[in-house]
Each structure stands twice: as structure tokens, then as C-alpha cells.
Amino acid sequence: MKQSTAITIATGAAVAALSGLLLYSRATRPPVINPKVPEPARSVELARYLGTWFELARHENRFQKGLDAVTADYGLDADGRIRIVNSGSQNGPQGARSSIEGRAIVADEATNAKLKVSFFGPLYTGDYWVLDHGEEYDWSIVGEPGGRYLWLLSRDARPAPAILEALLRRVEALGYDRWALRITRQV
Known part of the structure; x- marks a missing residue:
């Protein structure tokens, strides 16, 4: 007993x-910043998407709270999974740097624009949708179907102001409130 x-x-x-x-x-x-998340605008060539991205802006979230100089590095593992290393600096671009490593698999092989990502092992995965990207893979807008998260990425840490403005207009065209985004300070 x-x-x-x-x-x-x-x-x-x-x-x-x-x-x-x-x-x-x-x-x-x-909070939800887009209740009607669109489907990804175009397919993704994974080989071109790999490499280093600089975060220009994001919808603030608890796991990135206060981070600046944020980068995301994507690589392909031998098993075909995508390796992701996200890093950032606390309390400004010159602050203490930390990073986290995750893995992703393609969830939509027809477009490669939808991934399942895990930073905490196989028990918790999140959706990662490349909602749109530049023809030359020089920028990317990433979200997820719940409309709570959004990241604006670029290959250039400090693109020209006109380019950033055009990307923020694209964010609005996708149904997001650009004023809900936190601009990321880069080095």
C-alpha cells in the first residue's frame, strides 16, 4: 500500500x-500581433538561406529579453537537419554575449519555408516560417502561425535606412504592426 x-x-x-x-x-x-498570419510568400532554397543573419527587429519575447547585437547562424548537419546558433549581447551591443544552439527540420518540403525548430530537445518544437525573403537572400521576415513572434533579419548588420524602412513596410503588408517591433541595436 x-x-x-x-x-x-x-x-x-x-x-x-x-x-x-x-x-x-x-x-x-x-500578445498576438497578427491574428491572420499569411502563408509564406515564396519558396526557400535552403543552401542560400544558410549562413549568418543579423536581427534588425523583433517582437520582444521572454527568451530574448534585453538582447542586442543578435545574430542567427544556420548550417546543415550531416544528418540533413539544420543547426542554428542564436547569440546576442545583454544590456547593449557591447554587453556580455550568450548563445543557444538548436536544430530544425523542414516541415513543408514543397516550399522549405516552414521549419520545426527546437532549442530545448525533442519535447518542445516551435514553428519557424520564412514569411518572405529577398530575391538575393539579403533579408528575411520570419514568423509563426500563432502571430505572436516576428523577426526581421538581414545579411547586413546595418542596412541603409531606406532598406530598413522598405522592410518595415513589407512587415505591415504582411499584416503586422511595425510599431510593436523592438529595433535591435547592432555593433
């Missing part, structure tokens, strides 16, 4: 912990 009571208590504690984690996750998610 004591063993079954211990199992019941352990199971109850596990359920309570998972419930608490779920509630915390839901409570700390950013």
Missing part, C-alpha cells in the same frame, strides 16, 4: 509541475 501511495504522490507532483510549467508558458507568451 505504501508503494502505491508513493507512486500516486509522485504522479500528482509531476502533473502539478507540468501544469505549472504550462500556465507559466501561457502567461509569459507575448
Whole structure:
């Protein structure tokens, strides 16, 4: 009888912990900034998408809170998965640098524009949609179907102001509030 009571208590504690984690996750998610996320505008050639991207702006989120000089490096692993290393500096572009590594798989092989990404192992994956990109893969707008996250990426850490303005107009054309974005300070 004591063993079954211990199992019941352990199971109850596990359920309570998972419930608490779920509630915390839901409570700390950013608000929806686009209730009608569009499908990706075009296909993605993965070989051209790989490499280093500089974050120009994002919808602020808890896992990047206060980060500047943010970069994302994409590479292809031998098993065909995409390796992602995101890094940024806390408290300004010159602050202490940290990074996190993740993996992604293509979720839509017809376009390669939808990925499933995990930074925390196989139990939690997130959607990563390349909503649009430049013909020369010089910029990219990335979101997800829930309309809570958005990133504006460029191959150039400091593009000309006219280019940034054109990208922000494209963000609006996709249905997002450009004023909800946090501009990322780059080195």
C-alpha cells in the first residue's frame, strides 16, 4: 500500500509541475500581433538561406529579453537537419554575449519555408516560417502561425535606412504592426 501511495504522490507532483510549467508558458507568451498570419510568400532554397543573419527587429519575447547585437547562424548537419546558433549581447551591443544552439527540420518540403525548430530537445518544437525573403537572400521576415513572434533579419548588420524602412513596410503588408517591433541595436 505504501508503494502505491508513493507512486500516486509522485504522479500528482509531476502533473502539478507540468501544469505549472504550462500556465507559466501561457502567461509569459507575448500578445498576438497578427491574428491572420499569411502563408509564406515564396519558396526557400535552403543552401542560400544558410549562413549568418543579423536581427534588425523583433517582437520582444521572454527568451530574448534585453538582447542586442543578435545574430542567427544556420548550417546543415550531416544528418540533413539544420543547426542554428542564436547569440546576442545583454544590456547593449557591447554587453556580455550568450548563445543557444538548436536544430530544425523542414516541415513543408514543397516550399522549405516552414521549419520545426527546437532549442530545448525533442519535447518542445516551435514553428519557424520564412514569411518572405529577398530575391538575393539579403533579408528575411520570419514568423509563426500563432502571430505572436516576428523577426526581421538581414545579411547586413546595418542596412541603409531606406532598406530598413522598405522592410518595415513589407512587415505591415504582411499584416503586422511595425510599431510593436523592438529595433535591435547592432555593433
